[in-house]
Amino acid sequence: MPVGSGTEDYMLIVSGSSQYAPFLKAWKDFKDSIRRIIKDQPGWAEVKPSQRRGEMQAWCSLKGRDDAEAAYNYYTQARGVLVHLFKTSRSNGDFGLLKCNCTSLFPDLSGRSHSPNRSGIDVGGVNQYLGRICGVPTPQYTVPVASTYSYASHPQVHPYATPQSHAYYHVPMQVVAPQMSAYSTSASGLPVNMGNGAYLTEARGIFINNLNYKVGPSDLLDLLRTVGNVVDYRLLRDTRTGGFKGAATAKFATKDEAMHAVQVLNNTQHLTKIIHVRLDTDTTVVGEIQQPIIANGSNM
Structure with missing residues (x-):
């Protein structure tokens, strides 16, 4: 499939210790890190605890093959970091493993290139997780999710996003069903109704x-x-x-x-x-x- 055809999605998963890889501390840190590497803007991003004890997993969706390859090559150079690159056609939404660097960290794989148990990355688990939180149409999860971009349905709200580090601005959206109001506090200390969505901003x-x-x-x-x-x-x-x-x-x-x-x-x-x-x-x-x-x- 030609590069830049706009018919493929990529999912990059980077695993390791945030002690040696600071970009794995939170999704904001990972997204800021990956912005310096790729040409286009990254899509949905998440950082969560890995199945490997004491490590974190950073997930980020990418659109272009060039950006996906650039990000993969960059993070495979980091010390002790596992990198897995998945690809899917937008027509089916079923992600498949494209490549990984398992053999560089686990040289005793006996000819295999990927170890689900030792890396904590299972292809089936990846599709189930994405289907559950992103509305990706996999065989296990086929409920469509309306969004402005492919991964917008997962709210990227994390414990570190305190009022001191972010300001909240109300974004009017059409309400299709009654909801309970949800409130947060702006950087100036004022209550903000976030029931219909909000933008996270910061001073750079x-x-x-x-x-x-x-x-x-x-x-x-x-x-x-x-x-x-x-x-x-x-x-x-x-x-x-x-x-x-x-x-x-x-x-x-x-x-x-x-x-x-x-x-x-x-x-x-x-x-x-x-x-x-x-x-x-x-x-x-x-x-x-x-x-x-x-x-x-x-x-x-």
């Missing part, structure tokens, strides 16, 4: 003030590259005169990098001026909740 940008008026784009980029993987930056100019205002904004690949930039750059000297740096108020959408949750554990 910084605001820099008191820059030297001689600073140019290359000067700003050189400064930002010292603290993280910058994906966008802009010098702010006066709307009337077009002159540089001594301020700038920048966005990083992750919230952690943005916070690191604030800690490192704030109140430091740059081109004879003491600059002031804080997190920007603009936020980036990092996930979506399409089913009601009770975030505080109460019955409200």
